[in-house]
Amino acid sequence: MHDNVHMGYDLQPDADRAAMLDAIGVATVEDLFSAIxxxxxxxxxxxxxxPLSEWALEREFRQRAARNATTRTHLSFLGGGAYDHYIPAAVDAIANRGEFLTAYTPYQPEMSQGLLQVLHDFQKLMSKVLGLxxxxxxxxxxxxxMAEMAWMACVIRNKRTVAVARSILPDYRAVLDTYLAGRGVAIVDVASDPSSGTIDPNALELALSAGDCAALIVQSPNRFGVLESLGELCAAAHRHDALANVSVNPLLAGIARTAGAAGADIVCAEAQPLGIPLNAGGPYLGAVATRSEYRGFLPGRIVGEVMDLKGEPALALVHEEREQHVSRDRATSHICSNQALLALRxxxxxxxxxxxxxxRVATLNATKAHAFVDALCTLPGVSRAHIGPYFNESLLRLPCNAVAVLKALENEGIFGGIDGGRLDPSLGDCVLVAVTEMHSKQDMDRAKxxxxxxxxNALETEAA
Incomplete structure (x- = not known):
């Protein structure tokens, strides 16, 4: 009895299509492309x-996905700014609820009190982690x-030069260059000491001595995995009337003094190690913290405590006069959105x-990383590339080309680390290895x- 019932849906019936073509003055759809x-x-x-049926399409995509090499199919020692940490199941269960599953923040300052509470909690927690x-x-x-805090410093100090450690991660430097080039900001490079892997004090003094730098920008751990002496660097920046800008791994707050406590004026972090999966490179989350007197120069949204019309405490987006949708060309914040869903995570x-x-997590990272690095350094010809202190990753020098070694490891189902040549062309015989709480002793023994x-095998091939 349903034979004559049409259950489909025509997006554009012929009559509607003809009416639209007539309205715009063309005879056929083909006429729309006549300019090409x-x-x-x-x-x-x-x-x-x-076309495929639903089950056949699903099978096709599963087969294609099975060809991917991931941290679940391979034992991974990759790092360089993104790390494979354990994420409790409760994080996914709550973050995937429909009430939260949106990354966008409306412009209205009186938006959802529930989401505002989450963002306010994020600010408070990251304040503790970053120390400002x-x-x-x-x-x-x-x-x-990092790029945003560099521009913050330029606006605060009204200067257009920043001193930047060469040891920051390459992708961070690429974004920094892109941000600052169009704003006429000059970058003065600060070299690292080849032995320690930390910033060279003489190079630092030379970069800052002119007195025209708005900020010193450093990263700790740096691209070599080495921890910088933040207290000394911040003091050096302040002696030359420059702000101390520091990028950190937020996990370090579990076992070390925060960058804010070390004297930094602006601190930023990639929060991926705090409950955000790797997921093919993103989306991730950046946080920026600063001193109270510089709050008005922060990029992006800020949630503050206010009173509603009934005199009851409430939360709202505050300091919106900084933002471009209010101040246009006079704005100090040009971030139109934020990573609210990831902030929830x-x-x-x-x-x-x-x-x-x-x-506990930070301690496990440090302990296991040092154990693995020490184990690898017992292999003939393997040593640390720098003597400076490190947290959960370190650059190792090999007695042969790193690419060949990493390829052989991958064939055994192991991502052995990052080719040092990607960090610096002179480091083609080095590998950056990272270890997290996810690695067991059996994992490290297998990798060794x-x-x-x-x-x-690489040495034998090179000798042939």
């Missing part, structure tokens, strides 16, 4: 396969956060860990044995 020269137009149907009182609701990632992750849990075989 026929010589560059495809004059045949694409050779596409026919004023924190924004987030920017896109750690590299963006950070709040959940830190809340589940607590202070003791954060300390694989490294020994790969190095031996």
């Amino acid at each position: 020269p026929k010589a560059i137009r495809l004059d045949r149907e694409l050779a596409l396969p026919g 009182p004023a924190v924004n609701c987030s920017v896109y990632d750690g590299a963006t956060a 950070v709040v959940l992750h830190l809340s589940l860990l607590g202070e003791q849990g954060l300390r 044995s694989a490294y020994a075989r790969a190095i031996a």
Whole structure:
């Protein structure tokens, strides 16, 4: 009895299509493309396969996905700014609820009190982690956060030069260059000491001595995995009337003095280690913290405590006079959105860990990393590239080309680390290895044995 019932839906019935064409004054759909020269137009149907059923399509995509190499199919020692940490199931369960599953923040200052509470909690938690009182609701990632804090310093100091450590991660430097080039900001490079891997004091003094730098920008751990002496660097910047800008791994707050406590004026971080999965490179979350007197220069949203019309305490987006939708060309903040969903994940992750849990995770990272690095350094010809202190990753020098070794490891199902040549062309015989709480002793023993075989084979090949 349903034979005559049409259950489909025509997006554009012929009558509607004809009416639209008539309204815009053309006879056919083909006429809409008349401006495109026929010589560059495809004059045949694409050779596409026919449609698939739902189950067949799902199987096709599962088969394609199975070809991917991930941290679940391979044992991974990759780092360089993104790390494979354990994320409690509760983080996914709560963050994936429909009430939260949106990353966008409306412009209305009286937006959802629930989401505002989450963002306010994020600011408070990241304030503790970074060691400064004023924190924004987030920017896109750690590299963006570094670029934003550089521009903050230029506006605060009314100068257009910044001193930047050469040892910051390459992708951070690329974003920094892009941000500052169009704003006429000059960058003065500060070299690292080749032995320690930390900033060279003489190079630092030379870069700052002119007195025209708005800020010194450093990263700790740096691209070599080495921890900088933040107290000394911040003091040096202040002696030359420059702000001290520091990018950190937020996990370090579990076992070390925060960058804010070390004297930094602006601190930024990539919050990926705090409950955000790797997910093919993003989305991630950048946070920026600063002193109270510089709150008005922060990029992005800020949630503050206010009173509603009934005199009851409430939360709202505050200091919006900084933003471009209010101040246009006079704005000091040009971030139109934020990573609210990922900020929620950070709040959940830190809340589940607590202070003791954060300390435990950070301790495991440091302990396991040092154990693995020490084990690899017992292999003939393997040593640390720098003597400076490190947290959960370190650059190792091999007695052969790193690419060959890493390729051999991958063939054994191991991502052995990052080719040092990607960090600096002169480091082609080095590997940056990272270790987290996810690595067991069995994992590290397996990787050590694989490294020994790969190095031996590479040396034999090079000698042939």
